[in-house]
Amino acid sequence: MTSRRQFLIATGVGLAALGTGRLGTAQEPTAGSGTGLSLIDEVVPPGQQPATRPIVVSTWRHGQAANAAAWPILRAGGRALDAVETGVRVTEADPQVMSVGYGGLPDRDGHVTLDACIMDETGNAGAVAFLQDIKHPISVARAVMEKTPHVMLAGEGARQFAVAQGFPTTDLLTPAARRTWQDWRRTSHYKPWSPGSDPARHDTISQLALDAHGNLAGACTTSGLAFKMHGRVGDSPIIGAALFVDNEVGAACATGVGEEVIKTVGSFLIVELMRQGRSPADACREAVERIVHKNPHWRELQVGYLALDRGGNVGAFALRPEFQYAVTAGPETQLIDVAHRTG
Numbered sequence: 001m002t003s004r005r006q007f008l009i010a011t012g013v014g015l016a017a018l019g020t021g022r023l024g025t026a027q028e029p030t031a032g033s034g035t036g037l038s039l040i041d042e043v044v045p046p047g048q049q050p051a052t053r054p055i056v057v058s059t060w061r062h063g064q065a066a067n068a069a070a071w072p073i074l075r076a077g078g079r080a081l082d083a084v085e086t087g088v089r090v091t092e093a094d095p096q097v098m099s100v101g102y103g104g105l106p107d108r109d110g111h112v113t114l115d116a117c118i119m120d121e122t123g124n125a126g127a128v129a130f131l132q133d134i135k136h137p138i139s140v141a142r143a144v145m146e147k148t149p150h151v152m153l154a155g156e157g158a159r160q161f162a163v164a165q166g167f168p169t170t171d172l173l174t175p176a177a178r179r180t181w182q183d184w185r186r187t188s189h190y191k192p193w194s195p196g197s198d199p200a201r202h203d204t205i206s207q208l209a210l211d212a213h214g215n216l217a218g219a220c221t222t223s224g225l226a227f228k229m230h231g232r233v234g235d236s237p238i239i240g241a242a243l244f245v246d247n248e249v250g251a252a253c254a255t256g257v258g259e260e261v262i263k264t265v266g267s268f269l270i271v272e273l274m275r276q277g278r279s280p281a282d283a284c285r286e287a288v289e290r291i292v293h294k295n296p297h298w299r300e301l302q303v304g305y306l307a308l309d310r311g312g313n314v315g316a317f318a319l320r321p322e323f324q325y326a327v328t329a330g331p332e333t334q335l336i337d338v339a340h341r342t343g
């Protein structure tokens with residue numbers, strides 16, 4: 001028997017050099033190398049790799065700040081659920097991130113409407129859809145999970161619930177977002193995504209964490225597609241679409257054009273593929289292929305998937321270039337360029 005700590009000291013290298021594909025994008029990153037991974041002692045049967053934990057991963061560049069907020073909780077032995085809620089709240093509050101929470105771009109009528117969901121290690125889930133005036137939809141989603149017998153509240157009912165729970169109301173439309181919307185109204189050309197378009201148009205934050213106790217959780221929060229139809233709800237509050245967590249297997253999350261993710265139940269599919277033995281990267285690739293198979297216009301769309309299994313292995317894949325994720329398994333965070341569909 002080898003302990004996890006002994007194993008890593010014996011190799012003297014980071015995760016990528018273990019040759020286990022633990023960060024399994026096609027462009028193999030070197031996360032963990034020399035980053036002083038936070039380790040916990042655990043007895044590992046011969047022939048099995050020790051789990052990488054704690055670890056936290058998030059979609060997009062702004063995932064770095066979200067990971068920085070989540071990491072101290074994980075490092076201190078805290079719960080993955082607390083880490084992901086704390087992590088994505090940073091993005092929700094950041095007016096520079098014009099695709100999530102406060103400062104998010106509005107719908108085509110000028111209303112900022114938010115979608116979010118959260119899932120814990122027991123399979124419990126909470127979500128809010130089409131929520132207005134509340135800065136932290138992820139915390140409302142958690143309250144739905146913990147304080148109601150339901151999974152999802154939407155619209156005015158979600159808002160009333162949030163207010164009753166003590167969440168303050170805020171005007172979420174910042175001057176910068178209003179200006180961008182007013183510029184857009186000159187043409188009112190609705191195009192959810194095209195290569196090279198402003199990435200701020202839709203960059204949901206989804207975050208997955210595996211804590212020191214081996215428990216997984218995930219959170220997803222967004223203002224959705226910029227200038228969407230009023231009332232449109234995307235994948236981000238839908239359990240199984242933008243987020244799925246199964247503590248026995250792993251967790252997966254999504255970003256991109258939510259309609260494609262909903263129609264292929266992407267995150268649930270990825271977790272089920274991992275249950276069948278597929279690696280996180282391979283499972284994400286297969287979920288992307290389902291979209292390609294069904295939608296002849298896939299080249300005009302972006303969808304990115306990110307997955308973390310219960311062993312701390314990370315993988316991602318995207319339809320189109322430019323998708324990135326942030327990974328933190330020690331004091332440093334790495335931003336990884338994700339492999340994408342070609343052809």
Ligand code: ASP
Binds near residue numbers: 258
């Ligand atoms: N998935 C989000 C939605 O469809 C958008 C995004 O990820 O940018 O609402």
